[in-house]
Amino acid sequence: MSGWTTVRVVAAREITVKLRDKAFLGSTLFLLLLVIAATVIPVLISNQTPSIRVAVQGQAAAEVVERAAELGAEAQQPDADLPPALLMLGAPGLPAADVTAVEVEPEGDAAALVESGDVAAALLGERITDLRLVGSEAVPVELEALVRAAANEVQVAGAAAEAGLSAAEVRSLTTPATPEVVLLDAQPASVVPPQLLVLLFAFLFYLSVLTFGMSIAQSVVEEKQSRVVELLVAAVPVRWLLAGKVLGNTLMAVGQIVVILGAGLLAATLAGQGRLVEVVLGASGWFVLFFLLGFTMLACLWAAAGALASRVEDLNSTTIFMQVLVIAPFFAAIFAIDPGPTQRVLSYVPFTAPLLMPARVVLDNAEPWEPVVAALVVLGTAGLFVVLGTRLYERSVLHTASRLTARDAWRRGLR
Template identity: 40%
Template sequence: MTLTNQTRPSDGPTTDTDAPRATTSYWQAVGLVAGREISTKLRDKAFLFSTVFFLFITIAATVLPALLGGGPSSVAVVGAQAAEALDRAGLEVTTVADEQAARALVLDEEVDAAVVVDPTGLRVLALDDAPSDVVSALSSAPPVELLDPLAVDPVVRALIPIAFGMIFFFTSMTFGVQIAQSVTEEKQTRIVEILVATVPVRALLAGKVIAASTLAIGQIVLIAIAALVGMTVTDSGTIMSQLGPAIGWFVPFFVVGFVLLAAIWAVAGALVSRQEDIGSVSMPVQMLILVPFFAVVFGNDNNTLMTVLSYLPFSAPTAMPVRLFLGEAASWEPVVALVVLLASAVAVVLLAARLYEGSLLRTNGRTSLAAAWRNRGN
């Protein structure tokens, strides 16, 4: 009788709970976890709102300056003598028959200025303000030899490090905190105990990291497309041609660097059992992001400092693309820096997996790193 009672319960759970383990591989489990995380996030109104908000800000930042600055000046021209020079300057040229017609167009504010010919030469007509762009187009400037033709405009030089830094900083912080909160919430509600009954602990970690990385990269791609469209509409092709190589390298650096940080954020969430305690473990992770951000933004004019930062794992995703944009990195340097970053990411992910396993099921308050390391698999 006793044997019968013991056999039936053991047979029942074996059939129901162990079947997923027998039919689901590790990577299938990772896919299930990642799919669950992505679908949950895509239904989150706050995430969707933030994505739309960032797209709006990106489009506004690229399009509004051109719209507020107005289009090219429109000029009425008598004869063809000045038309070619004005056209080369990007002005809207309208050819008229005589000076009287040109004056009429200016007075009616149908054009911004007019260029007429008299015995003394060319003369510019305007309503109430001298049109500097028309005068510049007609002026004869001396030849100029550029000793450093590849030099970057000072304003652009200051803005590009901030742009790269802010993209990596805010993305890492936003999605990183969400990873930590998700892990802690599952611990606090004891859902994690149900999950690990059918899914390996490392599959949970890999699924969360992959899901967050996919969402972050997707958001960045949308923002990049919006910026590209905005720059194309406003004809900012010069900056885009300079940014091309830097953006091309920024993508792989961003992906690897984000995976590294996402694994650390997951461990931070696993070390505590309550949402209220996340702040105590997240501060060191935030400093790993914050310090490199300010170092790149304020130290980008220091070539020695930027060279060092471009090989450090937490600053390389920002520092190396900035050096490439400024033309201060040799062609082999991004390859070496990316290999160093990739090796560091692999080491950090392996370490994070060990700590994640040792702390995920511990719900008796905050777990120290030493305890998490010792309690792997317990």
């Protein structure tokens, strides 16, 4: 039987166990919902166009509301020139709204309609200078803004017409030209704030390495504690066992990340955020690569931490170093959340590179060669740690009697 077959069989068991683990399934589901909710809810909120019914009484009121409805509808047209981030946060200027006018006869009681809640507000007035916007407890802010703008336009148009200006002159008065903004060193428009993206990558990596690292350590110590390991090492080389464990858990970790990211992207697509999807997809290649490298870098050390324990209860103390090795870079990455020299340096440090370098790629403040170099640095460190972790694992996995320190394990004979 080839080594690869054994590794596959061992990895398959790790995966099966994980897939049946209710805690794992539960946490994955929770993360899924969290990501979907985080993607969809803000989009839904920002995309929702309020529908507002307005009671109208009087000729000027009718004219103004008609214009307000036009303005509200215009604001719903996406402006291609505006960066999507701004679109998401709401375009500057007029709010989008569907304004419906409800005409009230001159002798009708518009106030009663407002009181009854049938309409959101009422605009009353025969003359443009004499308009009253009546609300119950408050007037919808969108409506107020639209009505103000519409009233302005109508008055300016009226005054201009009286002054005998041409239609073009009227238009230039009511919609004056604004200066065009030109950026000489323009960054591509980010859909989400860059800090949020760094945070998202850091958090996913941190969570995944901690969960699956712990799961590797646990799987190792379980075999030690139940003594299955004695059966296993009599049948297969210890390295294959380790490789199978690491492979199985790496696949699960990457799989979980891909599923979560995929769900988030799908949700974003469905919610009409195509641009966000493009940006994240563009970075996800680097993100997955760095994730893989970073995860592998620590995986064998996690296995060694598990092998140093003799019982599950020992894990807390034998994995403490590993936990620090994951948590400290996470906070360092948060600390270096703003682009700058610190972020640049940390994006080359093997522990923080998987957190920061993909984020820099997304933000486009990394030269094309930078992620390659950082990946090589992480790869080199991973090689070193695999050798170190394998040696510690090999030398401690059969020592079932008591907890070992890394130093003892390093010095022990093989068998």
